[in-house]
Amino acid sequence: MFGYQLKTAWRSLGRNPGHTAIVAGGIALGVAVSTLFATVRHSFAKDPIPGRSHVLYNVRLDNWGPNEPYPGGGPPTQVTYQDMANLMRSDIPVRQSGTFKSALYVFPDPTMGRPTKELIRLCFADFFTMFAVPFRYGGPWGKAQDEKAEQVVVLGKQMNDRLFGGGNSVGRTVRIEDREFKVVGVLDDWRPNLKIYDLTQNPVQEPEGIFAPFGLLQPMDLRTAGNSDGWKTQDSPGQASFLASENTWIQFWVELPTEDQVARYKAFVDAYTLEQKKLGRFQRPLNNKVQTVGEWMAERRVVPKEATAMMAVSLLFLLICALNLIGLLLGKFLARAPEIGVRRAMGARRLDVFVQHIVECELIALAGGAIGLALSVGGLWVVNQWTRAITQRSDFFQIDWKMAAFAALAGLVAGLVAGVYPALRVCRIAPATHLRMQ
């Protein structure tokens, strides 16, 4: 039966190709616009590290001053050095890393270019496994090198190209400020959609080009090139006092694979805070957060509000496209009334007539959805060119299988919205009226 309906629908579509093209075009337009805007939003909102995001947790403590809360209610977006150092003594997390960025001068071989100031990410060895950082050559440094604060670096792909002209440069050295660093690893092309490990500033920035052990902080007297929030003036000048201060400037992440570990870690963090309260710190009510990647993204408002608003508008656009097609389909179906009359008289049930017309609509809708998807790919290419200045890349907005499914679903729903009323009208035709006219 369904095969027959499909065949009839196909024949009906072929009988009036102009009409079919207009209806498919209308759906394609609606699908194109709504898929475009849905993809723009999705590009910010989607899981930045699939497969790892459910075990990673961002840790924050409310060490803010007693007089007023941190803007927005707190806790601050980062942690202090002393708290990171103390929390990292816990053995509950499978992996953990505090991290920050610093701006340092890198001196390439004079044949390769002039010295430049570069952003360098300081982190612990676990960082690379935690954030699924892909290596092309070599690998991360080890825990021993963390402890001894050895002068080793991992280079991003583009940085390796710039410093060494590409290739396997593991074992070579690069001068950063006044020290020589040994290259232990070179990354593959690594361009996550979000810089998930550091959402404190522009969340769509590319990762830094150089990674070095966190332990170099003190020997190199490093400063953060990112945000540093504090509520209390530092006691005395210099790095030692800064590290002992209430300034928050480190992003701190832990890996907790099981619910049990999450619960134990949360209890551990709270117990630590209560203990610190006895020392006169943490004067605000207990307000620590151990948050999943998704919670942290929501709190940092990674998805621009404009993207959400524009997606809502684009869904209305799809609805209006579908509404406009009702009139067209109604005209077409009712013009066929005599034929329907014959079919009904020959024993076709109302349901059969109804289903047959819905099948016809959904066939057009599928075609429209496919065309719409193709159009939205073109539209996204244009949007990517416009936004290069913000995203620093030309492939930020991309259709993935979820968005392709969205396009298909949007097309089918639009087909239903456009087709249900005309199909209902046409199946209510009384056989007799039209037979008389034959």
Added chain:
Amino acid sequence: MEIGPILRAIRRNKARFGLVAAEVALTLAVVVNCIALIVDAREQMARSSGFDDDALLVVNSVPFGEAFKEEAYRQNALQADLAALRATPGVRSAMNTRFVPWGGGGSSQEMKALGSKGPMLRTQVYPADDGLLETLDLELTEGRAFNREEVERDSRRVTELFAHDRPRGPDGHPKDKFLQEIVISRHWGEEVFGPAPSYLGKMLEDSDTDQYRVIGVVDEFFNPYPWPIHENVVFFANFGTSYEGGTRYLVRAQPGQAAALQRRLEEVLNRSNDQRTVQVQLMSDIKQQFFGPQRMTAWLMGLVAVLLVVVTGLGIVGVTSFLVTERTRQIGTRRALGARMGDILRYFLLENWMVTTLGILVGVGLAVGLNVALLTVIEGAKLNPGTIIAGAVLLWLIGLGSALVPALRAARTSPAVATRSV
């Protein structure tokens, strides 16, 4: 008039006319909100900073040479840079500052009127030198800006003011007090002192109990900041440079010279000292980047609005054509009974106008509802009556225009149709 027959026809064809009214209503709601988003984006982009944006360049200099670790060397290099910049043909004026207009941020600080019991208020705070007024194209409403001697004198004092090693008393406040002369924006004066005919000589204090005396007030200042302090500014006199952060200059070009200066300034500074990197940006590029999201919103919403109007127009053509076809015989009958072509045309246009108007009435309500919903997500794009009226007029025209084609076809129906195959 045919209002009676039209109303009866509409009542008998509720679904089809309802459809047109619904299309018009939804289209109006969405188009009007698209326009509101576009207007909002354009207003943000058109906001004047008070500066000569198109003529400005930002010059960053970050040193790596060891010699730059000495403050005295840096200060000499800074003076050499300023002299070189000012001597470059095409440069109208240059200043040393940390301030970058349209950078999306900057530095800020809390202050209050000296002796006030009120809360601390936040303002943007930037160093400036004697090139302040000329470079930023600011107008003084009263007082004066800094002269060179003051900038040199205050540079030494500001270095101490911002040092972390000021001896502090038991209350946590520094033991020594600074008095700094500042130039403020009128808006900040109004906010911190309340409306007054003059702010000259008024005093401010910060949380370290350092004091500031107003020596000049500038008329207009606008720099978008993450907090709502876009129009508040305090300039203090300082030549600022550090080894880690380097130093920055704002350069105002002669009219039309900015683009040509971008390369030239980099060469000039690299020639004078090559132990550092120099980066020169056009303010127009920085502004363009800052407004990237707004420009994209405006373009995309414009595209959606245009497509929507086209789709709805075509939809109305479709439904009206259908209604005409369905009533061909009735039209023929009317024509046979003496109705002229104009009567038929008028009938269909009037019918369409009534349905469109119904849709517009509903649409205005929907538009306001959608706008309220939108405003819970984003700020700014508030509907104003002008936009609604413009949207309504647009849809009336679209409705009439779309109905015109099928209505003309109806009008051309021959009276003979009535006699055929009844």
